[in-house]
Amino acid sequence: MLNKRLICWLLPFTFLAFTDNALALPGQSTEEVGAWLKGHATLKPNRGERFFIQRSDTAAQRFTFQASVLPPGAVGFLRDRSKIRTERLAMYDAINGMSFERLQESLRVIYGLDIYQDFKRAQVIYEYPNESAINSARLARTPIREALRGQLRMGDRFAYWIEIAKPKDGKAFTGQMTVLLKSDIDKLEAELRNR
Numbered sequence: 001m002l003n004k005r006l007i008c009w010l011l012p013f014t015f016l017a018f019t020d021n022a023l024a025l026p027g028q029s030t031e032e033v034g035a036w037l038k039g040h041a042t043l044k045p046n047r048g049e050r051f052f053i054q055r056s057d058t059a060a061q062r063f064t065f066q067a068s069v070l071p072p073g074a075v076g077f078l079r080d081r082s083k084i085r086t087e088r089l090a091m092y093d094a095i096n097g098m099s100f101e102r103l104q105e106s107l108r109v110i111y112g113l114d115i116y117q118d119f120k121r122a123q124v125i126y127e128y129p130n131e132s133a134i135n136s137a138r139l140a141r142t143p144i145r146e147a148l149r150g151q152l153r154m155g156d157r158f159a160y161w162i163e164i165a166k167p168k169d170g171k172a173f174t175g176q177m178t179v180l181l182k183s184d185i186d187k188l189e190a191e192l193r194n195r
Contacts, residue, residue: 024067025115026084026158026181033067033084042110051084060094065110071184072161073191085184090176098164098175100151107160107177115158115179122155126189145195147172152189159185 024036034050037043043065045053051067066088069081089106091098108116128150149172150163159182164175180188 024084025111026086026179028084029082030067030069030084033087037067040110058095060092061096062092064088064090066090071187072178072180073188086178086180088176088178090174092174094173097171098173100162100164100175103162103164103175103177107179111179118155118157119153119160122153122160124151125154125185126152126192128192150192152185152192154182154185158182159188161188 024033030051037045037051037053043053053065055063066086067084068086068088069084070078071085072088089103089110091103091106093102104116104119107119129146129148144165147165147167148163149166150161153160153162159180161178161180162176164172166172
């Protein structure tokens with residue numbers, strides 16, 4: 001009788017453990033993140049995929065998700081490979097185009113409302129390009145560097161890097177959103193400033 005009461009009491013809470021809300025994030029073990037990915041309705045890996053997931057409706061629309069033990073930016077020596085440090089989603093859409101709003105909505109769909117709200121409340125600590133970077137890119141004739149628009153944000157729980165490539169006279173087709181450990185943001189900011 002006690003077991004039936006316990007089961008009836010716990011039953012309403014079991015759905016909370018199996019929702020698509022963010023249950024695995026940077027800072028957690030590779031095992032936890034791998035299990036979360038397998039059970040996630042949107043990200044569920046196909047055969048042969050583990051931490052790098054690719055989806056494509058057409059050649060003109062692609063989505064990738066990658067969880068990594070490496071911090072974003074330049075690769076360096078890493079001792080601990082048991083914890084995920086970054087999770088990155090990247091999208092390419094030559095039909096509808098790409099925007100910061102679309103990337104933010106993808107963040108909400110994948111991670112749930114808590115992480116989305118952490119992102120929205122996060123302080124912008126670096127935004128690019130500035131006028132100097134645009135002029136430098138034009139003089140160097142590097143249109144891709146000129147097209148990159150992005151922000152680094154520091155939230156209460158995580159840091160976020162959002163970026164799209166929007167040409168001077170055109171619309172953006174590609175973009176990425178990265179959720180990273182707050183401890184890795186100084187390295188990334190320095191690399192972005194010196195691009």
